[in-house]
Amino acid sequence: MSDTPLIGVLALQGDVREHLIALASADAVARPVRRPEELAEVDGLVIPGGESTTMSKLAVLFGMMEPLRERVRAGMPVYGTCAGMIMLAEKILDPRSGQETVGGIDMIVRRNAFGRQNESFEAAVEVAGIDGGPVEGVFIRAPWVESVGAEAEVIAEHGGHIVAVRQRNVLATSFHPELTGDHRVHALFVDMVRAVN
Ligand code: GLN
Numbered sequence: 001m002s003d004t005p006l007i008g009v010l011a012l013q014g015d016v017r018e019h020l021i022a023l024a025s026a027d028a029v030a031r032p033v034r035r036p037e038e039l040a041e042v043d044g045l046v047i048p049g050g051e052s053t054t055m056s057k058l059a060v061l062f063g064m065m066e067p068l069r070e071r072v073r074a075g076m077p078v079y080g081t082c083a084g085m086i087m088l089a090e091k092i093l094d095p096r097s098g099q100e101t102v103g104g105i106d107m108i109v110r111r112n113a114f115g116r117q118n119e120s121f122e123a124a125v126e127v128a129g130i131d132g133g134p135v136e137g138v139f140i141r142a143p144w145v146e147s148v149g150a151e152a153e154v155i156a157e158h159g160g161h162i163v164a165v166r167q168r169n170v171l172a173t174s175f176h177p178e179l180t181g182d183h184r185v186h187a188l189f190v191d192m193v194r195a196v197n
Helices: 016-025 036-041 052-061 065-073 083-087 184-196
Strands: 006-010 029-033 044-047 078-081 089-093 105-110 121-125 135-139 144-148 153-158 161-167 170-173
Touching: 006 016, 006 036, 006 184, 016 029, 016 184, 029 036, 036 065, 044 083, 044 184, 052 065, 052 083, 078 083, 078 184, 083 089, 083 170, 105 161, 105 170, 121 153, 135 153, 144 153, 170 184
Parallel strands: 006 029, 006 044, 044 078, 078 170, 089 105
Antiparallel strands: 105 144, 121 135, 144 161, 153 161, 161 170
């Protein structure tokens, strides 16, 4: 692989376009991924924010759930924001019935933990491994992480709650760096993809 990794954005539902732009600004080639054949071509994947229950249903419907699990197990780097974080959890608290996840991080995530749409907020968040000061965290009906297993590293907290976690090649944030124009979290992920390819 060249120094410019090819990174997919899971494009079943959610804020796909913003991630494509953020990844391109962080020196990756980015493209939407909807089908297993497209997933097979990328070096890494972003799972966007949106609605995790809908995304989960569509992933099953499009035959993507198993291929996603297989590639994550095989070590493909993945980054999930908000609903994407929920998709990467091994366990969700108060899931909708039948809601499945891809998994990848040994963590328990609480959906809508910070409140509903009208309780969305922004906050400066210090993220371990990211230099240059805190990132602006945009939280929209955001989850938080209730607990993590021994393998998972907590890289950010807000208000006493875990809001960013990394486990080997898998990264997850409760907030949406793709909405801010500050692409340092995407740059960190692009570096993770470069490191394994
Ligand atoms: N609350 C949404 C969910 O459960 C996530 C919201 C978001 O991605 N901004 O999927």
